[in-house]
Amino acid sequence: MTSPPDVVPEFARERINYPPYGGTMSKTSISLNGVDVTTVITLAAQVDTNPDLAKDLSAYSRRARVRWISGLHSQAYTRDVPPHAYDEPEWLGGTNRAMAASEALLGAVGGCIAVGFAVNAALREVPVHELEIEVEGTIDLPSFFGVREGNSGYKQIHVTIYTRCDADPALLDEIAYRAVQLSPVANTVRHPVDVQYTVRPIA
Numbered sequence: 001m002t003s004p005p006d007v008v009p010e011f012a013r014e015r016i017n018y019p020p021y022g023g024t025m026s027k028t029s030i031s032l033n034g035v036d037v038t039t040v041i042t043l044a045a046q047v048d049t050n051p052d053l054a055k056d057l058s059a060y061s062r063r064a065r066v067r068w069i070s071g072l073h074s075q076a077y078t079r080d081v082p083p084h085a086y087d088e089p090e091w092l093g094g095t096n097r098a099m100a101a102s103e104a105l106l107g108a109v110g111g112c113i114a115v116g117f118a119v120n121a122a123l124r125e126v127p128v129h130e131l132e133i134e135v136e137g138t139i140d141l142p143s144f145f146g147v148r149e150g151n152s153g154y155k156q157i158h159v160t161i162y163t164r165c166d167a168d169p170a171l172l173d174e175i176a177y178r179a180v181q182l183s184p185v186a187n188t189v190r191h192p193v194d195v196q197y198t199v200r201p202i203a
Contacts, residue, residue: 035122073097102154106135108185109157116179121165124175130164157189 030037047054064078066086072094075083086101088094099107110133121128137157143150161176180186 032122033118033128110135112183112185113179120175120178126167128165132162134160
């Protein structure tokens with residue numbers, strides 16, 4: 001499939017007079033599907049026209065810190081939002097207080113795709129009435145337990161997008177394509193990532 005059009009459609013460029021980097025945002029406010037389209041288009045335009053900003057955002061840093069609670073239960077913290085808990089089902093030795101980290105990864109893939117779908121639909125003036133992303137895959141628990149060699153992670157992840165929106169089939173395909181193919185989380189699991197670690201004692 002060929003690559004779809006630019007992320008900012010022409011109609012949107014015409015309706016919002018976006019400023020140069022560092023300028024004042026347009027007072028025109030456009031919102032659809034709960035997405036602040038004005039902010040999205042303004043930022044995209046600034047990135048497109050300002051090489052320094054594009055360079056800075058090409059290495060945009062995000063960070064989370066996970067605190068072990070007890071057993072297989074832990075919590076992840078980031079920014080000033082509520083923590084996200086992880087646990088395992090009882091048959092795996094957990095207390096079933098929350099989703100497993102491996103399930104959270106699937107949720108992160110689906111959540112990122114949902115963001116991309118809502119934004120791309122809004123940019124194309126497509127109202128979204130309902131949207132659900134189902135993400136599934138299989139992991140190798142014997143490899144996780146160390147009883148045999150192998151890759152304990154997901155070998156394949158399948159995404160199903162359920163939606164009710166005002167888009168014809170061709171436009172819906174374009175929105176879904178961009179949501180999946182441009183997703184930072186989906187691309188993280190799609191391509192090899194160098195995972196490094198450091199162990200530091202807590203004083």
